Amino acid sequence: MAPKTKRMAISSMLENLSAKDFRSFGVQLRNRKEEPRVPRNKVEGKDYLDITDVLVSTFTEDGAVREAERILRELCLNDEANDLVKETGGQSSAPGSSDAGGSSCGAAGGSSSGAAVEDFLKNNEADLIQKVTEIKDKLILDSLKTKKVIDQECNDTIQKIGSLGSNEGDLQSDKHSAGQNVPVDFLPSDLRIL
Numbered sequence: 001m002a003p004k005t006k007r008m009a010i011s012s013m014l015e016n017l018s019a020k021d022f023r024s025f026g027v028q029l030r031n032r033k034e035e036p037r038v039p040r041n042k043v044e045g046k047d048y049l050d051i052t053d054v055l056v057s058t059f060t061e062d063g064a065v066r067e068a069e070r071i072l073r074e075l076c077l078n079d080e081a082n083d084l085v086k087e088t089g090g091q092s093s094a095p096g097s098s099d100a101g102g103s104s105c106g107a108a109g110g111s112s113s114g115a116a117v118e119d120f121l122k123n124n125e126a127d128l129i130q131k132v133t134e135i136k137d138k139l140i141l142d143s144l145k146t147k148k149v150i151d152q153e154c155n156d157t158i159q160k161i162g163s164l165g166s167n168e169g170d171l172q173s174d175k176h177s178a179g180q181n182v183p184v185d186f187l188p189s190d191l192r193i194l
């Protein structure tokens with residue numbers, strides 16, 4: 001079997017990323033701070049073949065491998081980065097990256113790692129806030145249910161509405177639309193604003 005070209009190796013690596021990692025890869029590529037910058041319309045909604053073309057046409061084949069490796073390492077996908085480097089027969093552009101022991105992913109030491117975390121937080125702020133809100137809502141509901149402030153039926157109704165951010169009127173309208181008797185006076189006044 002013939003060895004893979006750099007373009008094929010990049011394409012294969014992108015194809016094998018999870019949907020979440022592929023999306024994150026595209027966000028990191030789009031949000032490059034240095035030149036050459038990649039426009040949003042070249043990345044968003046594109047598949048792995050399109051992204052491969054963008055990488056190679058923007059950075060050349062050698063540069064595309066280095067850029068893909070850099071992005072993978074920023075995303076803490078060190079195994080994928082190492083595989084890409086190995087498949088393309090190149091040397092890693094990241095110091096100490098040939099083994100897992102050299103990884104600074106998730107560590108507080110390296111400035112590039114800190115920048116990657118900062119970029120990740122900035123790029124995923126809305127999703128992260130939504131996740132934290134969902135977890136907070138679930139914890140509050142579980143606590144209220146454990147303390148027998150609400151019963152399972154009320155818990156289910158609140159979850160069906162979608163968020164504890166709903167006001168008392170939403171609970172009342174849900175009660176009428178579902179034909180159920182949903183108590184809304186069960187929460188202490190300071191918890192009703194949640």
